[in-house]
Amino acid sequence: MGRSFLIFLVAVLWAVECAVISTKEPLGSGSCRDFGQEFERTFSIPGEVAILECPLQMHYLFNPADTAYSVTWYDERTGSEITELEQSVMLKKTQVWFFNVTMQQQGKYTCVVRTVNECYKQATGLVVSKMTSENCERPQRGVQRIRAHVNDLLACPLRRYLKSVDSPSIQWYKNCKLLQENEKFAPHKDMLNIRKVHLDDAGFYTCKMTFRLAGVIREMAETIACVVNDEYLMKPRVIEPVNEIIKVERGSSFRKDCIFEVQGKGIPMVDVIWKVLLESEEELISRNTSHRVHQEPMNERQMEDGYRIVRTLSLSAVSEEDFYLNFTCMASSSRGHPSAQITLVPADPNIFLLLGLLLGSVALLFVTGVLLCTIFKVELALWVRTVFQFLYKTTDCDGKQYDAYIAYPRVLEGSSEKAEIFAMSTLPQVLEGQYGYKLFILGRDGLPGEAVVDVVQDALSCCRRLLLLYTASSLCSPEAQEWAEQQTGLYRALVENSMRIVLLELEEIRQPLRLPHSVRLLKDKQGALQAWKRRKRWAFWDGKSEERVTSLEPSAHFWREVRYHMPVRGKAKQRNFSF
Template sequence: MSARPFVLLSLAWTVGVSAVGELVLNETVGQEVCKDYEETFDRVFTVPKEAAYLNCSLVNQYVFDFLNTPYNITWYDLRRGLVVTEEEEGRLIRGTSLLFLNSTMEHQGSYLCVVRTPESCYKQATVVVVDKAEVGECGRPRTALQRLQEAVNDNLVCPLSEYASAADRFSIQWYKDCELLQNSRRFMFMKDKLVLLVRNVSRDDAGFYTCRMTFVLAGVISEVAETIECEINGDWLSRPQVIEPAKEHIKVALGSQLKKLCRVFVPGQNTETHSTKPFWFMNGSSVPENPSDRIQQTPIIVRSVSNGVWSERSLLVSKVLEDDFNKSFTCWTENHYGMSIGYFTLHPTDPDLRLPVGLFLAMTALLFIMGVLLYRELKVELVLAFRTVFPFFYESTDGDGKLYDAYVVYPRFQWDTSSERVEIFALKTLPQVLEEHYGYRLFILSRDGLPGQAVANVVEHTMRCCRRLLLLYTTASLCRPEGMVWLEQQMGLHRVLVDGSLTVILLEMEEVKDPSGLPESVRLLREKQGALQAWKRKSMRRWTCWFRKTEEVSEAELALTSSPLPARFWRKVRYNMPVRGKAKPHSRRNMLLAL
């Protein structure tokens, strides 16, 4: 042993241990005066045979510029007044830390950390407390208090992170009341088991948790443990939820006003102390709260409910500009459990097409109604014009086995002036117009029948050779008994009227005021298809000029306009007569295609 320690030990027996320590310290430090940061508030607790970790907290930016200033650290045992070195087994000095890898009761006491720089000196003491472990107890005499939040996922943090940072390698095991914990649906280890996650915390999770670390440092295996007293906090909050806006696309008119509400709900019970506040951002920049700004956010309105708290804040845009379109407006909120956002984007409104669409539909409906009315009024003229201009759309009547275009029949009674007028019309006027001007072939029994032929045979045979049947009648000719008898005698005519085997054209030469007096077959046919009323004098001469341009026989129309019957009556007759087309019949076309 050197002389100096021997003298000091002798002196210690005379003046006391504390005095010796002070002398040793003064001699070691010399005459310099170190700035004293006094004793640290936190104690270092350990038990025998476990490690103790002391850290010199003077090496930080608030004491001196340790990054740019050279310094050295010396540890002193104030109880014995000696410099702490690594000569004693189980002691290690690593940077700013002092470790006892195998603590004993003798290690309890105060240890001084002295930091020297070229110009200054700083000192601070740390107290080590070595407790005796209770036999049969899994935990440690000293505990650290931590709280878990009820009804949510929460975690406990092992207070041994300093040992983990200093160790070469380590492993950790968790215990609850001496029961080893494993990964399960309720517990999960994170960050090298330094964090214990407890899922869906309940009151049963309260108790004492111990994290035990086995580590290797400088080839020495050591252990250390800490016990956590876990309490369950029933007042809870969870992650906020932005209910509105929710990724919306809003269409607004240019120059209009806009008000959008941000609604945030925070589930929980601790509503009085919550700190969740919503904020509006526009393209990443905070929206001001100044009421004079064009875009502003209103004050927050908070409303508590039984299961949480609602926070609401509105975004006001006094006038929407074109620059506001396609920009994102975000409502952001955050608390200790996480953050949540909701946003919306402005888009210009679609053009208001209601007026033009309404006008278009109204014009279309008006044109349709006008077209229907015009077609009903000019149907005959349009069809005749189309037949004249496009005859190839209609099949030719050549080769259909018919000899006549129409069979003309009318009742004949002696001493009846109306029957005489009808007969004159049938024998003179009809041939003059239909045959001479339009080229139709008519069969008129009183004109074309051979003398001595049986009338019934002639009528039935000839009808089979005709394409139409023209029935001329008046009130006097068919509404009296003689007319009924005449119609019944015409067997072929009566059958045609009943079974409809031949197209019948009714020419009503006089006004029939009481149609019920007509024979039933004629009355039913008249009700079904109508009759051409020669007694009407309503003229359509206002349309004659236009149709004369499209018809080939304009001279015939011109002649008819000066006759007692109007030209429109004759156009209706022609409309009901067979079409004199030019297209070949299907049978003949098929034969030509076969050739």
């Protein structure tokens, strides 16, 4: 019985110990997302106020403005929740305030943040140690650097708590000596102004904040290790702009660099900004590069004797409202605030551009006209003759009876049969039947029994043109050449060029040297109308420039060329002046 009771007692004690151990885990945080312990720690000395900030960056986890959440603190040493029921402890939002911190309160504390669906936790450390230094150094201190030979500032690290307490006041100490306003130091709230910094001004500076909290006067302090850099930077100097008035076109894009140079050694604490004066108030130009008017990020480049700082003003499209505004570029630094400005005005019309466009248009029209006249020369000439007949003199009073004399070689064995068919049938049907020309064709219009030489000579004197038809066989044979020479009038017209002659080539001449000498010279001089060729004006469309016609069916272009070389039948009467 006694042994059983002993075993029962041991089991109870073991269960109680397990329960105690399990409570060391923060209540309800076992399923929280754990971010471990923060590297940064909070340092304090006994008797002062120590403040722990929740290390969780909640704005990365959720939106604190739209999400309901709660903050709970736990003491890792005991596993218990920290509440305001404890003596000298106050909870403020995400902070824990220890009014009179003690050595026993040193340790690890966990901040737990809960939302409706999520839970997060992270630990931070509190270090409490005594101050034993003769220079009143605190156990932990931040480093701030100031520059020699100029006026510079130290900032109190406790200024972030000024709005969290009542009646705050700050006193500055160097080592253990209270600093008063004098020619060297000028304490001002949370800043300490040190005039004409010297190398001896390096050392430990402490800012002590006295305040009222929960009706009791408290105090806390921070020590700064001040380092003096023997580096000197000159006042920023404007390179550009130089109070410029710039002409720009409406709707065009515009960019302007603002360039400052800072000579000397050190780290330039200079901020360059663009601003604009609107309705007597200066407004900062937007830094959002998606806006129509914005300033681009600042570009800083080190040079041999200092730094060059550039910030660009950009207008994606200049509008009417941008004109006559003062865009000011200013450099903000401890040495001063130099600035420069530009003003945009509408650009004058570009006379040279307008003149160039005008001359270019005229040249383009001229070239286009030349090309059209070259390509459509025949069509245009025929159209003008048809529409403006009154511009051309009538041929009724020129003493000529026929518009054209049709000549073609007549040799034996049917070698000129094709030319004869074309001359006796096709040509009259088109020129006489469709267009009303009067033709003289030997064998059709001459009187029977007349001598050929006399008929040809008389007929040529009554005709305005001579149309000579030939094929490859009809004019290249010896008989054809003899025929041409026998036609005394025809031969004279060819040789003496006494009238306008039009060569109608009905077949391709593969051996042009076989042509009569006079015909060959005439062809070389003025060319021949080739009825056997069907030309395509837009040859580059299908890669072909011409097409040979096997049957004697000339193209429409051939007939237009024949009409182009025929006499013009105008309506204007000739005027005879007698003296």
